[in-house]
Amino acid sequence: MNFVLVFSLVLGEVLCWPHAGVYIDNGLNQTIIDREMTPAEKREMEMEILNLLGLPERPKRVSKSLKRSAPRFLLDIYKSLMEEENGGHRSERSADLNLSGDEQNAIDESDVIMTFESINHHVSSVRHERGKRLWFNVSEMPIAENVVGAELRIYQKEILSPKKARNVYTVTVFELVNTDSGERELEYISAVNTTGSFTGWLNLNLTACLPTWVAFPDSNKGLYLSVHPVDKPGREIRPEDIGLITAKGPDETHPFMVAFLKASNHVQPKRSIRDLSSKRRVRKSNYVEMMLNDNPHYGSTCKMYDLYISFKDLKWQDWIIAPTGYSAHYCAGECKFPLNGHMNATNHAIVQTLVHLMNPNKFPKPCCAPTKLTPISVLYFQDDTNVILKKYKKMSVKSCGCH
Structure with a gap:
């Protein structure tokens, strides 16, 4: 029977829960507590796992619904990644999510996928006023991340007018920029054609402007969305006239921006995480040694055992969307001749x-050490408007061996 080690930590307002600690399998089909943790140790464990996840502190509690468009989009991607890991096919994932080849490649290449919901943000008037202005707060995106791609996702519902439904329209997105004279002008970013009968998400490429917004936050004046009939390029119409949802509408059709990022090898959180003191290192080392000596499998042949980390027991379900925890596993035993x-x-x-x-x-x-490690994906709210899907490398042991 495998030795099961479960970190069952209760934090926040229920720190006084008497049975928070480390649980083990006693070899009799029973899970028993091996050692209870003090409140200080529970806070320390939380900080260590947050450090591992690259977070300087626990994100604030979020009350946003998963029905909103941005978290739903990333949750669908998360589920598809899990299905692919369990034997599903990439083509099935693309078809289910209606992903283009470029989007599929961006998902596979990126380590971090972030979404940003559009925010009401005051922008002085521009020359064109029949279009819509959108603004996204990207200030929380790390500067050191490499941008694989970025896009605006905006929902269109079918027009009821038979005449307009047959027409073809060009949806163009411009970046609002300041000229040398201080006036605000429009700079072309990308465009896509659609028909009045289309229902679904339109994707417009924003890769050209996102790196600048991140490196120079003051340059982020937002976007201008413009719509023209293809046969009348000089005539601008309102986005709502072809069924585009730009602001008001159901949560599941709210416009948002998604960024596909490749993590740098030297990315650090914006706020520093305190280092471990030598005293804490010694205490943890002594505790690990004690655990090994008490482990009923210590001294046995090197192999892999169960180890499950529960985010739910950490009381993190208010900001971690998925998973509720993961099987980390661990290697133990001797390498005997x-x-x-x-x-x-x-x-x-x-x-x-x-x-x-x-x-x-x-x-x-x-x-005895891992010979193969695989990543896990974690989907979580960064704040009330941004959601992140992040792939963490080398988090789960798949095989063990003697080194």
């Missing part, structure tokens, strides 16, 4: 074992 095939030993481990047998006081035995 002879190193059999099931130990997945490296050639170096075999040589080290032989040297250890000749001089055990000078040369240690090989260590």
Whole structure:
């Protein structure tokens, strides 16, 4: 039977819960508490996991509904990624989400996908007033992230007018920029054609302007959305005339921007995370040693055991959308001579074992360690308007071996 280690931490307003701690499988089909954690240890554990997730602090509680367009979009992507990991096919994912080839490639290439809901933001008038102005707060996006792509997603519902439904329209997005004279002008970003009978999401490429907004926040004056009939390019009409939902409407059709990002190797949170003191390091090291000595499987042959991290027990379900937790697993046991095939030993481990047998006081035995690690994806609210889907590398052990 596998040794099951569950971090069951209760934080925040219920820190005094008497049974928060580390649970183990006692080998009798029972899970028992191995050691209760003090309130300080529970806060420390929370900070360590937040540090691992790259977050400087616990995001504030969010009351936003998952019915809103941005979190629904990322939740669908999250579910499709999970289905693909479980044997699904990429073509099925693209078809279900109506993803283009470029969008599919951006999802696969990115480590972080962020969404930004449009916000009412005062912008001085421009020359064209039949269109709509949109603004997105991208100030929380790390500067060091590499932008793979960005797009505006705006929903269109079918026009009831038979004449307008047959027409073809060009939807163009412009960036609002300041000229040298201080006046505000429009700079072309991208465009897409649609018909009045179309129902669904329109995607407009914003990759050209997002890096500038992030590097120079003051340059973010927003976007201007313009609609013209293809046969009458000089005539601008209101976006609402072809069924575009730009502001008012159901939560599930609210316009939003999505950014596909590739994490830099040196990305740091905007607010510093306090480092571990040497005292804390020693205490954790002593605790790990104590756990190993008490582990009923300590001394057995190297192999993989169960370890489940519960976000729900951390009371993080108010900001983490999915998953409720994940199977991290861990490697434990000894690398004893002879190193059999099931130990997945490296050639170096075999040589080290032989040297250890000749001089055990000078040369240690090989260590039992992961040989394969896989990523996990976590979907969470960053704040009331932004949602993030982030892939964390090397989070789950898939196999163990002697090194």
